[in-house]
Amino acid sequence: MAMFKRILIPSKLFCLSTADYSTKLPGLLSDVSVLDLTRIVAGPFCTMTLGDLGANVIKVESMDGDESRKWGPPFMKGDSNKDSFYFLSVNRNKKSICLDLKSQEGKNVMYDLAKKCDVMVENFLPGKLDKMQVGYERLSQINPKLIYCAITGFGPTGPYANRPGYDVVAAAMGGLLNATGERNGRPAKPGIAITDLTTGLHSFGAIMAALYHRQKTGKGQKIDCNLLSTQISSMINLATVYLNCGIEVQRWGTAHANLVPYQAFETKDGELVIGTGSNAQFADFCRIIKKEELINDERFKDNSDRVKNRDEIIRIISEVIKTKTSKEWSKLFENASFPNGPVNKMKDVFDDEHVIAIGLVKELPHPEVGAVKVVGPPTVYSAGGNYARTAPPTLGQHTKEILSEFLGYDDGKIGGLFNAKVVR
Missing domain, CATH: 3.40.50.10540 (Crotonobetainyl-coa:carnitine coa-transferase; domain 1)
Structure with a gap:
């Protein structure tokens, strides 16, 4: 007897035998x-x-x-x-x-x-x-x-x-x-x-x-x-910067060479990546973490200033982010204008409500x-x-x-x- 498998794809539900699975x-x-x-x-x-x-x-x-x-x-x-x-x-x-x-x-x-x-x-x-x-x-x-x-x-x-x-x-x-x-x-x-x-x-x-x-x-x-x-x-920008400016690559961990803040921060129970690609996003971030005073601080007013004073701004932010869990911050950042997300283990990845909802597995x-289970095509x-x-x-x-x-x-x-x- 042929094995049957229900296959869910957008808008249609097929019930195919194993023999027909690849052809229909x-x-x-x-x-x-x-x-x-x-x-x-x-x-x-x-x-x-x-x-x-x-x-x-x-x-x-x-x-x-x-x-x-x-x-x-x-x-x-x-x-x-x-x-x-x-x-x-x-x-x-x-x-x-x-x-x-x-x-x-x-x-x-x-x-x-x-x-x-x-x-x-x-x-x-x-x-x-x-x-x-x-x-x-x-x-x-x-x-x-x-x-x-x-x-x-x-x-x-x-x-x-x-x-x-x-x-x-x-x-x-x-x-x-x-x-x-x-x-x-x-x-x-x-x-x-x-x-x-x-x-x-x-x-x-x-x-x-x-x-x-x-x-x-x-x-x-x-x-x-x-x-x-x-x-x-x-190597995109790193190669182009070297070829045109002669600047060698530095290692930054999860941080970004040209944007601050843009890296992983320790939370109460894990790590969370936060990125601000504009002054408006930085201001939004400061308001949510209740550090509005940073918005007009001369040291951090725009990205070039934040890059120049990277260690200080990262220290201040790190102290705040450590006070809550990754889930608590994710909830607070739910409607934020800036990108953010937890550093997930594989279990977290496949338990994620979005990954489940789009049926990627x-x-x-x-x-x-x-x-056997596989990760399906992403496109x-x-x-x-x-x-x-x-x-x-x-x-x-x-x-x-x-x-x-x-x-x-x-x-x-x-x-x-x-x-x-x-x-x-």
Whole structure:
């Protein structure tokens, strides 16, 4: 009996079988097929974003699978492949096929997949797939309309081209770690792989632009995205200030270099971020915390004065904020003109009334453990659909389906590939 899952989406309530789950929800990219040879985070995040929009994402894995499947604990309970929750976080809306690309038979399957796909995304070292005869050089001959996106650590040229690149290395070399951490403290790594994620989003945007270009010209192309360039471009004002003024970056913790107050403050039971981006917001803040005398104080009359006298104004505010709990201040600031919010733990995040109300968390049927929870796509489209459709696949879960239904291989050919251990 097919498992049924009620799926709540804006304005409609669907009741679909697991088999229909990925096909009945609309998607802006439902006519696009993606060949996904990515692992870890940056590439999978890019292809998951395409999948959220309805693209048919075929995740081609080695016989051992994406390395991040083993990035635990924690692992999924009851999963015979022991997939990590790390893997689950960036691989929904995909179908998995295991393929031996070292064999000629495996290469032939890859060529057949490339003929039928619109996009390919990979994150191997530059030139590695070309040496295996399954890179852009070969696949663009097979399918000139193919949009081929390569995600690397440092790009295909330059002295670092052949270095392996991970998020924290690019964050270090690109200036992010040096800009992150407490004042006068050591550099700090952000709590998530933010360089990977931003590179994945740049790749996604580049692929969308290339699809638009192909629609006009009928031509595919190669896209190169890399972690280091993405990270350096993400330094925005810090990079521009250095390039034009020669001013080096300082670490400010949660504070802002150019706005005061704009940081986390200790409350009676936690921490609360408060930001005032204008004099009007600062005045509103002072009135609510009953410190109206600060509004016309010569030391704090405008932002440049507050920046100059940062330590004193922060000391005064800190003494006040410590007198109430985070919840009490949040209630007082409910209709304030300035932005504010508590520093939440994950429990607080998912217990938040707003997060619950917008239905950001989705529960998806899974063949091994019944169901898994994921954070759904953050962007809402008025038309087209952007949904978490299917749970991340188990290793090789869709090998037979892809060979049969997508490529049209007969049972004899499929059996031969399994017997030769070309596929799993």
